Amino acid sequence: MPYLTKAVPNPEPVDCRILTAALELFVAHGFHSVSVHDIQKLANVSIGSIYNHFGGKEGIAKALYDHLLIEIEQMIEQVIAEKKSGKARCERVIELLFEYTESRRSIITFVFDIRHREILPKQEPIYQSLAFKMLDKLIEQGIDEQEIKEGSLALISACFFGAAIRMIQMRIEGAIELPLNDQYPEILDMLWQGVAKQD
């Protein structure tokens, strides 16, 4: 159900319109700079509806957060279904993240480039989310299969996926001019060099 971030006119359900509008505004201006009135206007609903559905601005953020993380999880699950080796899975995940960075920037920005703790102080930190744990699992598999060197899992994962995420952040900020997938082979090569098992 990747209906978020698609261009939706009006006949969509109300809660979806609210989420779509909120995501767009949060990503463009930042959570704190967006008022409930802004969301209400863009979504073409009344303030009352927003409070009925989500209980307030924070409720919207929480719903978005859960929803988008699930989309990332599903993407990783799809990759796991398609590819078998740890290395192939890691590569494909990064490839898709790079693609999403261009085609579905809102999702990527919200998940990787927003300080969630400032918005949702009660939320568990994102690195404890299932999606991030799934990435660690892929690294672990790569180690088991002797494709990735042994060592601290957190560090290796930080070096591999972390570098990729940092590139995504830099792409979003504008520090990297070309789409990352245009340079995918070189990037992947660098990422692997860092963590590959050496014989």
Place this chain on the structure above:
Amino acid sequence: MPYLTKAVPNPEPVDCRILTAALELFVAHGFHSVSVHDIQKLANVSIGSIYNHFGGKEGIAKALYDHLLIEIEQMIEQVIAEKKSGKARCERVIELLFEYTESRRSIITFVFDIRHREILPKQEPIYQSLAFKMLDKLIEQGIDEQEIKEGSLALISACFFGAAIRMIQMRIEGAIELPLNDQYPEILDMLWQGVAKQD
């Protein structure tokens, strides 16, 4: 003048007290969640003083931003004075960033882990700052000296310093439990593998 982030009682100059208090609060709660009254209270000054010195909350953020970036620049300059080869310079910069992450976390958090565009929309993006350009220069030197492979400077820098910065972000978030300098040799090894020139 690294007087910021040091524990300062009261006899410090007023503007310094304001900056110190603001930095602490911004880093702890986020820019938008901190009011001028909060800063005023913690700094033991009046609201009027704050507006006299900085013109408002945004002015404080701007002053902090400039000040802390200059501290990073000076750190890099110091490293350039101490080490001569590109490789040694890159390594020492990362080592110091890792140290700062523990000992002067406020500075590091403000520079690497805050969305400045949300606070200072008119500010040029941070990757255009002198400090970040200095990092790119170090990479360039490494390429010239045949220690780093050739390729897109932005990508190589993103892979090397970017991975390190991502690790710092993860350390700040709590995703990495040990201080990064405790694992400095392994980390550096991984970072170099990714960008080293291969013969």
Place this chain on the structure above:
DNA sequence: GTCTATACGCTGATAGAC
């Protein structure tokens, strides 16, 4: 469930005495 109108607290900012 959806809407409009309204209340209320807080925040950034100013005025004016010292």
Place this chain on the structure above:
DNA sequence: GTCTATCAGCGTATAGAC
């Protein structure tokens, strides 16, 4: 330069009709 007192506006949240 520093302070206190105060203002105006905004943003969240609620009440109550439909």
